[in-house]
Amino acid sequence: MSGDSGDEKVAEGTPQATKVVADDKATGAASTPSDEEKAAAAKTRPEREATMKDYVRVFSYATKWDYVLMVCGGLASFGAGITLPLMNIVFGKLVGQFNGYFTPGMPHDEGAFQALLNRQSLYIFILFLARVTLNYINKVRLVPGLAALRLPHPQWDV
Numbered sequence: 001m002s003g004d005s006g007d008e009k010v011a012e013g014t015p016q017a018t019k020v021v022a023d024d025k026a027t028g029a030a031s032t033p034s035d036e037e038k039a040a041a042a043k044t045r046p047e048r049e050a051t052m053k054d055y056v057r058v059f060s061y062a063t064k065w066d067y068v069l070m071v072c073g074g075l076a077s078f079g080a081g082i083t084l085p086l087m088n089i090v091f092g093k094l095v096g097q098f099n100g101y102f103t104p105g106m107p108h109d110e111g112a113f114q115a116l117l118n119r120q121s122l123y124i125f126i127l128f129l130a131r132v133t134l135n136y137i138n139k140v141r142l143v144p145g146l147a148a149l150r151l152p153h154p155q156w157d158v
Helices: 035-044 052-061 064-102 110-148
Strands: 008-011 019-023
Touching: 064 110
Parallel strands: none
Antiparallel strands: 008 019
């Protein structure tokens, strides 16, 4: 506290002393610290830098079953991620077959063209089903499954 006038008050006992200036003695109203004072107080707080050990510590609580499920989830994610580029390759071949069929001067065999379209469409559909299934395994079944395994047996809802 400074001076006899009571215009300034400093709260002590906190890591950073906050200065509150009284606007009017009669009303007792106080103004909040300015933005500069808040920024200075925030800068004085020590921040701890995270190390790699902090990130790896999460895995120290896992059991062998958790590791198996994490590997399965990682493989499911990898499989789901690789399906989109494969779909692009199959779709590119499908477009190439369309272009070849409708190019003037090329021999047209409607039955063979229809068989190629059916096969490419089936490949795209199979890749779509694989992607949906692998995402379901990873996001809906494995992640909640880890938490559910921690519950007592009658509470399992997986």
